[in-house]
Amino acid sequence: MRVICVLMLAGMAGEATIPGSLPCQSMAADTSSSSVLTARDSALHVLNRLAYGPRPGEVERMAKAGVQDWIRTQLASDRPDDRALARAEPRYAILDMNPRELAARYVEEQRERKREKERKETEEQPRMEGPPSEGRRLAGELQQLAVIRGSAADFQLREVMVDFWTNHFNVNLQKGLDRALVPAYIEHTIRPNSLGRFEDLLIATAKSPAMLFYLDNAESVAPGAEPPSRRRWGRFPSPERKNQPKGINENYARELLELHTLGVDGGYTQQDVINVARILTGWGIARANQIGGFEFHDWAHDEGEKVVLGVRFPAGHGMDEGVRLLKLLANHPATMHHVSWKLCARLVSDEPPDGCVDEAVAAWERSHGEIRQVLLAIVQSPEFWAPVARRSKIKTPLEFTLSAMRAIGAEPDTTPRVAQAIARLGQPLYLQASPAGYPESQEEWVNSGALLQRMNLAVALAGGSMPGTTVDLDRLTPVTPDYGRLLDAIDQALFAGTMSSRTREAIATELKDEADPERGRALAVGLALGSPEFQRQ
Amino acid sequence: MEITRRVFLRAGGLALCSFGLDPLFLNRAAYARRAPITGRSGQPILICLFQRGAVDGLNMIVPHGDALYYRERPRIAVPRQEVVDLNGYFGLHPSLGPLKPWWDNGSLGVTHAVGSPDGSRSHFDAQDYMETGTPGRKSTPDGWLNRYCSHQREHDETPFRSVAFGPELPRILSGSAPSLAIADLHAFGIRAGSRPASDKIARAFEAMYEGAQTGLLATSAQEGFEAVRMLKSVDPTRYSPENGADYPRSPLGRTLLQIAQLIKADLGLEIAFADVGGWDTHVNQGAGDGQLANRLRDLSQALVALATDLGDRMADVVVLTMSEFGRTVRENGSAGTDHGHATAMLVLGGPVRGGKVLGRWPGLDPANRFEGRDLAVTTDFRDLFGEILARHLGGTGLSGVFPDHELSPARFPGVIKS
Numbered sequence: 001m002r003v004i005c006v007l008m009l010a011g012m013a014g015e016a017t018i019p020g021s022l023p024c025q026s027m028a029a030d031t032s033s034s035s036v037l038t039a040r041d042s043a044l045h046v047l048n049r050l051a052y053g054p055r056p057g058e059v060e061r062m063a064k065a066g067v068q069d070w071i072r073t074q075l076a077s078d079r080p081d082d083r084a085l086a087r088a089e090p091r092y093a094i095l096d097m098n099p100r101e102l103a104a105r106y107v108e109e110q111r112e113r114k115r116e117k118e119r120k121e122t123e124e125q126p127r128m129e130g131p132p133s134e135g136r137r138l139a140g141e142l143q144q145l146a147v148i149r150g151s152a153a154d155f156q157l158r159e160v161m162v163d164f165w166t167n168h169f170n171v172n173l174q175k176g177l178d179r180a181l182v183p184a185y186i187e188h189t190i191r192p193n194s195l196g197r198f199e200d201l202l203i204a205t206a207k208s209p210a211m212l213f214y215l216d217n218a219e220s221v222a223p224g225a226e227p228p229s230r231r232r233w234g235r236f237p238s239p240e241r242k243n244q245p246k247g248i249n250e251n252y253a254r255e256l257l258e259l260h261t262l263g264v265d266g267g268y269t270q271q272d273v274i275n276v277a278r279i280l281t282g283w284g285i286a287r288a289n290q291i292g293g294f295e296f297h298d299w300a301h302d303e304g305e306k307v308v309l310g311v312r313f314p315a316g317h318g319m320d321e322g323v324r325l326l327k328l329l330a331n332h333p334a335t336m337h338h339v340s341w342k343l344c345a346r347l348v349s350d351e352p353p354d355g356c357v358d359e360a361v362a363a364w365e366r367s368h369g370e371i372r373q374v375l376l377a378i379v380q381s382p383e384f385w386a387p388v389a390r391r392s393k394i395k396t397p398l399e400f401t402l403s404a405m406r407a408i409g410a411e412p413d414t415t416p417r418v419a420q421a422i423a424r425l426g427q428p429l430y431l432q433a434s435p436a437g438y439p440e441s442q443e444e445w446v447n448s449g450a451l452l453q454r455m456n457l458a459v460a461l462a463g464g465s466m467p468g469t470t471v472d473l474d475r476l477t478p479v480t481p482d483y484g485r486l487l488d489a490i491d492q493a494l495f496a497g498t499m500s501s502r503t504r505e506a507i508a509t510e511l512k513d514e515a516d517p518e519r520g521r522a523l524a525v526g527l528a529l530g531s532p533e534f535q536r537q
Numbered sequence: 538m539e540i541t542r543r544v545f546l547r548a549g550g551l552a553l554c555s556f557g558l559d560p561l562f563l564n565r566a567a568y569a570r571r572a573p574i575t576g577r578s579g580q581p582i583l584i585c586l587f588q589r590g591a592v593d594g595l596n597m598i599v600p601h602g603d604a605l606y607y608r609e610r611p612r613i614a615v616p617r618q619e620v621v622d623l624n625g626y627f628g629l630h631p632s633l634g635p636l637k638p639w640w641d642n643g644s645l646g647v648t649h650a651v652g653s654p655d656g657s658r659s660h661f662d663a664q665d666y667m668e669t670g671t672p673g674r675k676s677t678p679d680g681w682l683n684r685y686c687s688h689q690r691e692h693d694e695t696p697f698r699s700v701a702f703g704p705e706l707p708r709i710l711s712g713s714a715p716s717l718a719i720a721d722l723h724a725f726g727i728r729a730g731s732r733p734a735s736d737k738i739a740r741a742f743e744a745m746y747e748g749a750q751t752g753l754l755a756t757s758a759q760e761g762f763e764a765v766r767m768l769k770s771v772d773p774t775r776y777s778p779e780n781g782a783d784y785p786r787s788p789l790g791r792t793l794l795q796i797a798q799l800i801k802a803d804l805g806l807e808i809a810f811a812d813v814g815g816w817d818t819h820v821n822q823g824a825g826d827g828q829l830a831n832r833l834r835d836l837s838q839a840l841v842a843l844a845t846d847l848g849d850r851m852a853d854v855v856v857l858t859m860s861e862f863g864r865t866v867r868e869n870g871s872a873g874t875d876h877g878h879a880t881a882m883l884v885l886g887g888p889v890r891g892g893k894v895l896g897r898w899p900g901l902d903p904a905n906r907f908e909g910r911d912l913a914v915t916t917d918f919r920d921l922f923g924e925i926l927a928r929h930l931g932g933t934g935l936s937g938v939f940p941d942h943e944l945s946p947a948r949f950p951g952v953i954k955s
Binding site: 172174175176215251254255258259394423424426428433434435436439442443444446447448449450451452455456459460463465502503505506507509510523526527530531532535536 | 659661665669675676677678696704705706708711712713715716717718719725726727728729730737738740741742744745746747748753754755757758760761764765
């Protein structure tokens with residue numbers, strides 16, 4: 001306890017912008033003996049939760065400089081200037097293409113596929129896998145970009161939060177037009193707002209064509225409303241959209257309340273869902289220029305009065321009704337609690353204790369939903385540092401893969417191979433069908449098949465045979481015939497000295513008959529990455 | 538023991554119902570055809586094949602007795618003389634002809650006009666609804682086959698209880714109950730170059746996880762290694778189909794061959810799932826020949842091979858085909874069909890009450906069509922799936938499997954012998 005108090009005090013000295021009390025008093029009440037947190041322990045814990053794990057040497061550096069320094073830097077700006085990221089991220093064409101250009105490519109591809117299909121229609125056997133299609137290639141770029149960013153960024157907490165919000169406001173690359181819309185969604189809706197105000201983020205997602213399309217709000221019109229001219233979706237082939245929408249579609253309204261804001265127990269009724277949908281009629285996608293940006297369609301808007309959660313929305317205020325509604329939802333107590341709970345489930349434990357959730361809610365209230373202040377409150381809560389929280393969470397496939405790569409200094413290349421490996425572990429990026437996003441709980445990620453795959457990935461990665469990665473184990477530890485020293489080095493680098501004796505013995509047993517120290521090193525690192533403790537964070 | 542909120546939410550609905558309030562619970566005797574057998578051989582097995590892309594049920598099980606069918610499909614209707622007649626009104630597409638003997642011996646049945654109560658014509662949404670078992674609700678986190686496994690605990694917990702063939706676990710099997718996704722039986726396990734190297738690494742991992750203070754990790758890893766050992770003992774590389782079964786060399790053929798292997802290995806398989814694609818026939822779908830005919834031929838050849846290979850074991854097996862929706866009654870401008878509503882689903886196996894086209898037939902009359910254009914749904918897919926879970930697998934307490942939908946034997950289409 002003493003250690004952590006000193007650490008935090010040192011880090012906070014003179015830090016006026018960080019509100020809230022220091023956790024020392026409440027931590028002092030915790031008398032469990034195993035809870036002494038060394039500087040290295042806390043560095044590892046912070047890097048596991050607020051980053052995608054430590055890179056070689058990072059635990060030592062952070063332990064020396066103090067974790068609070070690191071946290072403060074990570075939260076200094078809502079749009080940090082990340083030079084490491086700028087150097088590492090390839091200028092994929094997909095980043096410079098607007099949705100219209102992307103859509104045009106897909107259209108061309110679909111035509112080509114149709115021609116192909118007609119040519120092959122009389123063949124006996126179904127067509128085997130050909131070269132990757134344009135759509136698959138671009139999807140691969142987008143997924144791999146997430147891998148590269150997560151593994152290379154200096155501002156790791158932003159990448160973690162981008163992943164969190166992408167998941168909270170889930171959309172799916174596979175649903176029709178979203179193939180063309182998701183890239184801009186990530187770049188312009190999620191990334192710039194991931195450390196800002198929740199309200200801004202919520203409104204940005206509500207206006208994003210990707211979300212408007214994914215949850216069908218673009219389809220939702222007041223009953224009987226007709227567009228001024230019967231403009232079509234243009235050249236984009238979309239057989240599902242041939243019919244003009246005929247009335248309201250509650251889909252987005254429901255998920256907005258249940259998933260994005262209030263939560264399933266947030267105290268709203270079916271009538272609230274309907275009225276939210278009515279308020280948001282007209283929030284659509286500009287059709288005039290095909291797949292344009294957000295556009296409010298007066299003609300589609302329901303002009304009656306609406307009441308949501310007991311609040312009256314007088315008739316005739318058009319788009320302003322929706323903005324007012326989203327602000328109301330963003331700052332509703334149920335939303336603060338629901339979203340804070342989810343943040344704590346990600347950062348503290350699968351079933352977070354009330355303490356950290358309450359701290360987060362209080363910070364939300366004080367700061368009117370400044371995400372950085374909420375994060376800070378969570379990280380400063382005793383629950384975040386509690387011994388029971390450490391190593392309590394199982395890494396998701398994304399977290400496991402990125403942390404394994406970072407731990408040994410492996411670099412991803414620009415092919416989508418690593419993203420594909422993560423998909424095989426059960427987490428294909430941007431392809432979660434449910435708007436609820438990927439789950440956070442360990443039950444959902446741990447099963448025998450996936451675990452064997454993780455072990456295979458660990459061994460392949462360390463052995464330099466995982467496609468799409470380059471590895472230089474010298475960055476982790478030099479080759480040595482002294483396997484005792486090798487294991488010490490691996491233990492320090494990967495686990496800050498907390499490797500279990502069982503894991504250590506199991507590796508040592510297999511090393512005994514390994515005469516080639518270079519192969520021995522790869523074997524030991526692979527086994528350590530596949531060990532139970534490395535599945536945890 | 539602390540009951541977490543999440544667990545309570547997830548399990549609560551079921552728990553409350555099962556304490557006697559659930560009519561299903563009270564009626565379980567009426568439901569279960571037989572008590573679930575937890576031994577190896579003799580245990581009921583369900584194989585689900587998802588025809589992704591929406592199969593044209595009207596050209597698969599052809600209402601050749603209806604003149605409207607021919608009027609609506611001048612270019613793609615299957616000519617009457619080519620249809621393999623079943624009962625004077627319906628017939629099999631000629632590509633499904635090889636399955637006729639199973640119809641005749643009563644082990645192939647059809648449910649027609651089956652589908653979702655939700656009207657979505659989006660592949661994405663409709664597949665999602667069919668896999669989660671909650672039409673119209675998108676936020677359901679898990680699939681109905683997985684919920685079945687997690688609620689039905691009486692079954693032997695072997696690692697091979699539910700297996701999806703493919704690189705990733707499909708939505709229908711995702712959730713809290715352990716399920717395996719296997720792309721290839723032969724490659725399942727620890728792969729590290731040579732066999733000795735793999736064994737060495739597997740041994741080390743097994744030792745590490747054996748006593749790990751990590752409940753879920755330890756159990757899952759042990760299950761995984763047990764599965765690897767079980768598979769090794771049956772050596773999937775040396776398998777030759779029996780009774781002269783000839784699997785087509787298509788992805789479906791390979792998958793069904795591996796399923797047969799798993800079944801014969803007696804590893805406790807209860808549920809197998811596989812995708813079969815290529816049904817989205819918007820353009821030139823063909824009639825007796827052509828695109829759809831080729832896909833159906835692959836399907837029937839693979840099913841015939843499976844049934845032949847399994848021989849007597851088919852007494853324990855039910856194969857169910859499903860598809861997210863059907864296709865338009867009327868052919869479109871490109872001699873194909875667009876997204877529709879109801880479709881037909883096949884059920885094959887010893888326990889099947891075959892030789893019948895089940896479900897109420899709504900007819901093709903435009904007045905009786907869904908939204909004036911598509912075959913109407915008269916059997917909710919959950920009633921068909923629910924019947925198979927209850928009467929074939931012996932499932933009880935199924936209200937948690939299909940929340941928001943009360944299963945009642947009165948609505949079961951009657952595909953399983955009782």
